[in-house]
Amino acid sequence: MTVKDTKFDELLDFPCQQTFKVMGLAHEELTIKIVEVLQQIAPGDFAPKTKPSAKGNYMSVSISVTVTSKEHMELVYNELGQIDIVRVVL
Secondary structure: OOOOOOOHHHHOOOOEEEEEEEEEEOOOHHHHHHHHHHHHHOOOOOOOEEEEOOOOOEEEEEEEEEEOOHHHHHHHHHHHHOOOOEEEEO
């Protein structure tokens, strides 16, 4: 997953808080892996909120991140999308 030609710089004033919604397989490691990736590229205190899907096969994790630029935001999307059990990053 690669984010290209976004308009984040036109729509947002950086730095800012952005909530990312990450959907992946319902696995106990999902939230841990998300926080590990974020600590490397956007260190902070995270308070992820998780919600299982109706059938319990998937889980969504909403997490607020401080992003400093358009490129930083794109990096967050790309890095979260690289996690093996992640399916979608919104």
